[in-house]
Amino acid sequence: MIQKTDRYLYRKPESLMDNTTIYCPGCGHGIIHRIIAEVIDELGVREKTIGIAPVGCAVLAYDYFNFDVTEAAHGRPPAVATGIKRCLPDRIVFTYQGDGDLAAIGTAEIIHAAARGENITVIFVNNGVYGMTKGQMAPTTLLGQRTTTTPKGRDPYQHGFPLKICELLATIEGVYYIERTKIDSIPDIIKTKRAIKKAFTYQIEDKGFSLIEVLSTCPTNWKKTPQESMEWVRREMVSFFPPGVYKDKGATI
Amino acid sequence: MDPGRGMVQKRVILSGCEASAEGAIRAGCKFYAGYPITPQNRFPEYMSERMPEEGGVFIQAESEISAINMVFGAAAAGVRAMTSSSSPGISLKQEGISYLAGCELPAVIINMNRGGPGLGDVTPSQSDYFQSTRGGGHGDYRTITLAPWNVQEIHNLTYLAFILADRYRNPVLVLADGVIAQMMEPVKLLPKEKQIPKKKWALTGCKGRRPNSIKSLFLTPGVLETHNLKIQRKYQKITENEQLYHTYMCDSMDLLVVSFGTCARICFEAITLARAQGIKAGLFRPVTLWPYPSEHLKRIAEKVKKILVVEMNCGQMVEDVKLAVKKDTHIFFYGRPGGGVPTPEEIFKEIKRI
Numbered sequence: 272m273i274q275k276t277d278r279y280l281y282r283k284p285e286s287l288m289d290n291t292t293i294y295c296p297g298c299g300h301g302i303i304h305r306i307i308a309e310v311i312d313e314l315g316v317r318e319k320t321i322g323i324a325p326v327g328c329a330v331l332a333y334d335y336f337n338f339d340v341t342e343a344a345h346g347r348p349p350a351v352a353t354g355i356k357r358c359l360p361d362r363i364v365f366t367y368q369g370d371g372d373l374a375a376i377g378t379a380e381i382i383h384a385a386a387r388g389e390n391i392t393v394i395f396v397n398n399g400v401y402g403m404t405k406g407q408m409a410p411t412t413l414l415g416q417r418t419t420t421t422p423k424g425r426d427p428y429q430h431g432f433p434l435k436i437c438e439l440l441a442t443i444e445g446v447y448y449i450e451r452t453k454i455d456s457i458p459d460i461i462k463t464k465r466a467i468k469k470a471f472t473y474q475i476e477d478k479g480f481s482l483i484e485v486l487s488t489c490p491t492n493w494k495k496t497p498q499e500s501m502e503w504v505r506r507e508m509v510s511f512f513p514p515g516v517y518k519d520k521g522a523t524i
Numbered sequence: 525m526d527p528g529r530g531m532v533q534k535r536v537i538l539s540g541c542e543a544s545a546e547g548a549i550r551a552g553c554k555f556y557a558g559y560p561i562t563p564q565n566r567f568p569e570y571m572s573e574r575m576p577e578e579g580g581v582f583i584q585a586e587s588e589i590s591a592i593n594m595v596f597g598a599a600a601a602g603v604r605a606m607t608s609s610s611s612p613g614i615s616l617k618q619e620g621i622s623y624l625a626g627c628e629l630p631a632v633i634i635n636m637n638r639g640g641p642g643l644g645d646v647t648p649s650q651s652d653y654f655q656s657t658r659g660g661g662h663g664d665y666r667t668i669t670l671a672p673w674n675v676q677e678i679h680n681l682t683y684l685a686f687i688l689a690d691r692y693r694n695p696v697l698v699l700a701d702g703v704i705a706q707m708m709e710p711v712k713l714l715p716k717e718k719q720i721p722k723k724k725w726a727l728t729g730c731k732g733r734r735p736n737s738i739k740s741l742f743l744t745p746g747v748l749e750t751h752n753l754k755i756q757r758k759y760q761k762i763t764e765n766e767q768l769y770h771t772y773m774c775d776s777m778d779l780l781v782v783s784f785g786t787c788a789r790i791c792f793e794a795i796t797l798a799r800a801q802g803i804k805a806g807l808f809r810p811v812t813l814w815p816y817p818s819e820h821l822k823r824i825a826e827k828v829k830k831i832l833v834v835e836m837n838c839g840q841m842v843e844d845v846k847l848a849v850k851k852d853t854h855i856f857f858y859g860r861p862g863g864g865v866p867t868p869e870e871i872f873k874e875i876k877r878i
Contacts, residue, residue: 318729318730318731318732319729319731320729321601321727321729323597330741331741331743333735333737333739336735338729338730338735339727339728339729339730339735339736339737340727340735340737340738341597341627341727341737341738341739342623342627342737342738342739342740343593343623344593344596344620344623347589347590347593347596347620350585350589350591350594350596350597351593351594351596351597351600352597353583353594354555354593354594354595354596354597354598354599354600354601354605355597355598355600355601355727356597357555357581357583357594357598358555358581358597358598358601358602358603358605359601359728359729362728362729379586379587379589379590380586380589380590380593383585383586383590387583
């Protein structure tokens with residue numbers, strides 16, 4: 272006979288709604304959404320968290336997160352977050368942005384939110400491709416990588432080079448914490464959770480601007496199986512986007 | 525420092541930018557984000573001093589786009605929020621204004637219209653009439669547009685803009701120009717707003733309630749159309765309830781001059797000149813450019829056979845006048861495009877000619 276218990280080893284976090292997502296099988300968004308929800312639950316801040324969804328696959332985040340969420344115009348979440356956080360400094364404000372949103376159309380917004388040292392948390396999901404528009408070249412598409420707008424592979428002389436956001440933002444004085452992680456294995460998922468929790472904790476402690484870049488997958492547009500996609504992150508993405516802590520003003524030496 | 529400190533019912537000398545900014549503060553505005561552009565630079569400068577004094581937030585943004593999106597965030601958080609700019613900057617803000625309209629967020633945007641198109645120049649102009657009254661950005665939406673003609677009125681209308689924005693959950697524009705922005709005149713300051721309406725829809729954290737969301741994306745078939753029809757009904761309500769206008773010498777007249785803002789003020793002088801020579805001219809000045817006071821204009825225009833529309837553009841408001849009045853009315857237009865400001869004598873000559 273099954274007995275009811277109050278002690279769970281594993282269950283849906285309260286910060287996630289019970290909705291089916293639009294995400295494809297093998298997409299990294301599901302894992303990253305879950306990590307954020309777990310962290311917000313563990314920090315006990317669900318009722319004072321405000322999320323900002325990007326334009327892209329994660330635009331429907333307000334249907335998945337069980338707390339206040341607003342949409343923002345493409346690339347503008349850091350500006351919207353600035354408006355919210357400055358008006359409600361005791362709330363927890365985070366943006367969830369893809370590579371097109373953050374590293375192409377929204378570069379001015381992210382750089383200046385960082386320069387102002389806004390006390391917000393940025394979750395930057397890098398899967399090297401525009402997912403929702405069906406797989407065009409992103410600012411983080413690797414050299415040689417085929418997309419629908421780089422059919423012969425990304426050629427630096429024609430398409431330019433991919434942008435390293437963590438390395439770029441780490442040079443900015445206003446930044447408190449920057450880390451790049453990945454989600455292709457259980458240990459890396461645990462590391463990602465640890466980084467995201469640290470970023471939110473810094474915000475609670477009024478430390479300032481944090482950004483966690485998560486190397487993620489897009490099997491549909493990469494034209495790979497979920498398993499091959501994880502392999503691609505491990506082999507190809509990591510060589511150009513090395514995981515690690517790029518800045519941590521709170522680190523004890 | 526609060527320009528009304530220690531003042532009881534006295535008037536203070538302020539520029540249009542200062543009077544507008546102070547009107548916003550008195551309406552309970554607690555958030556300003558902006559970016560420098562002539563002729564409205566005094567606006568952010570004034571706010572940078574006054575906002576912290578009033579417990580509000582001032583941010584000099586990295587761009588107009590960022591500024592309007594900061595306003596979007598502040599408005600989403602339930603705070604009375606605003607930005608100010610001039611024509612090229614307002615073009616950049618249109619993305620955000622469209623999102624504000626789609627998400628039904630209240631905000632106030634001041635446009636000190638300068639000569640265009642492109643970079644144009646910094647002289648006063650009214651060439652953003654279409655942009656202000658027809659929506660301005662993408663999508664089927666409208667913004668309430670208020671057009672002051674002096675410094676006192678920009679103070680009062682900025683205050684009113686916040687009330688209307690909250691009442692209808694819609695962005696409201698105040699359309700003025702470099703003359704009103706920089707001219708100094710005595711202003712009787714309005715008292716500070718004490719009761720700002722509670723906003724149950726705002727994002728403040730979901731303590732004790734279900735989560736709120738703010739969005740303009742509706743992918744489920746039929747839902748976007750329903751949303752758009754709902755905001756159209758709101759625009760209908762605004763059109764019925766919020767028309768403002770001003771008339772001068774319209775009781776007995778042969779010719780009606782229709783003009784707004786700074787240009788109406790120049791027309792006022794021209795009409796005074798005309799009356800001195802026995803020409804019976806009157807002035808109709810729309811104060812709300814959207815909703816356009818069409819029924820009022822129609823009623824007043826019934827008395828005359830001729831209308832002269834005067835604008836500091838190439839005839840944008842003429843369309844609204846034509847839509848409002850009877851078909852057999854003769855409508856004349858006199859205007860100066862970006863870079864030109866008419867004199868009272870010029871307009872008087874035109875009044876005499878027709």
